[in-house]
Amino acid sequence: xxxxxxxxxxxxxxxxxxxxxxTDPYKFAxxxxxxxxxxxxxxxxxxxxxxxxxxxLRGDATLEGSFIEVREYSYAKVSGRGVGVGSSLNFVLExxxxxxxxxxxxxxxxxxxxxxxxxxxxxxxxxxIAKNMVDDIISxxxxxxxxxxx
Amino acid sequence: xxxxxxxxxxxxxxxxxxxxxxTDPYKFAxxxxxxxxxxxxxxxxxxxxxxxxxxxLRGDATLEGSFIEVREYSYAKVSGRGVGVGSSLNFVLExxxxxxxxxxxxxxxxxxxxxxxxxxxxxxxxxxIAKNMVDDIISxxxxxxxxxxx
Numbered sequence: 001x002x003x004x005x006x007x008x009x010x011x012x013x014x015x016x017x018x019x020x021x022x023t024d025p026y027k028f029a030x031x032x033x034x035x036x037x038x039x040x041x042x043x044x045x046x047x048x049x050x051x052x053x054x055x056x057l058r059g060d061a062t063l064e065g066s067f068i069e070v071r072e073y074s075y076a077k078v079s080g081r082g083v084g085v086g087s088s089l090n091f092v093l094e095x096x097x098x099x100x101x102x103x104x105x106x107x108x109x110x111x112x113x114x115x116x117x118x119x120x121x122x123x124x125x126x127x128x129i130a131k132n133m134v135d136d137i138i139s140x141x142x143x144x145x146x147x148x149x150x
Numbered sequence: 151x152x153x154x155x156x157x158x159x160x161x162x163x164x165x166x167x168x169x170x171x172x173t174d175p176y177k178f179a180x181x182x183x184x185x186x187x188x189x190x191x192x193x194x195x196x197x198x199x200x201x202x203x204x205x206x207l208r209g210d211a212t213l214e215g216s217f218i219e220v221r222e223y224s225y226a227k228v229s230g231r232g233v234g235v236g237s238s239l240n241f242v243l244e245x246x247x248x249x250x251x252x253x254x255x256x257x258x259x260x261x262x263x264x265x266x267x268x269x270x271x272x273x274x275x276x277x278x279i280a281k282n283m284v285d286d287i288i289s290x291x292x293x294x295x296x297x298x299x300x
Contacts, residue, residue: 066263090216113216
């Protein structure tokens, strides 16, 4: 099942700070629901271990991604694959960070193909779950950026 | 190490025929050097098993990809991950098929991040290997399309 989501959010930090957060696996991975651990390899590849707990989808999952394009402080593209809880997901995530007076605006698009148990849930429910997850992740990003050490 | 390649080629078949070939894992996977087998899941996800034999990179490798966006007969985007021979590769491949008189033109872009042993080969050698592989794959595609059953 194909997934395509896009959106934007604002953070009251500079584009440089926001971009550095969003391209640091040790930082952004902690904003994922069910985060357990993260490993980083050379060249910007990362592995995130998650404990998924979404309706019938319960258990461990692993997400392996790479930054395949990075324009410092303004744009990044991530390609990755997640496997676990009887499901698999290939995805591409792109985001742009722009300056907006004293804040930053992040425009993002996510495209993916999900298969297995997660796909069998049906599009409507899956979209609702995805929306919740995205909202949670964005809240966590904004909170980490604005309440963390200066 | 980040990889970015792009190019174009022509085939004396209709865009519809070319597009159907390029989006059918049972067909395009056979054009990969070292092809051993292919499995297809629901939704356009596929797993290709390869026997790699490129300089120091020798052994089995597995490529798992998905068509994350498909506009019939004109455009497709594939996201995937390859693992094997001490290396890993996350990639996004996009291609456009356009009509060119009685032939078709395929414009493609490939972006990826390669890690492990393959990355240690160095950029210059890796680019030369990639160019050879791309040339081989394109030759195989053109040959399969123009000499196969009508």
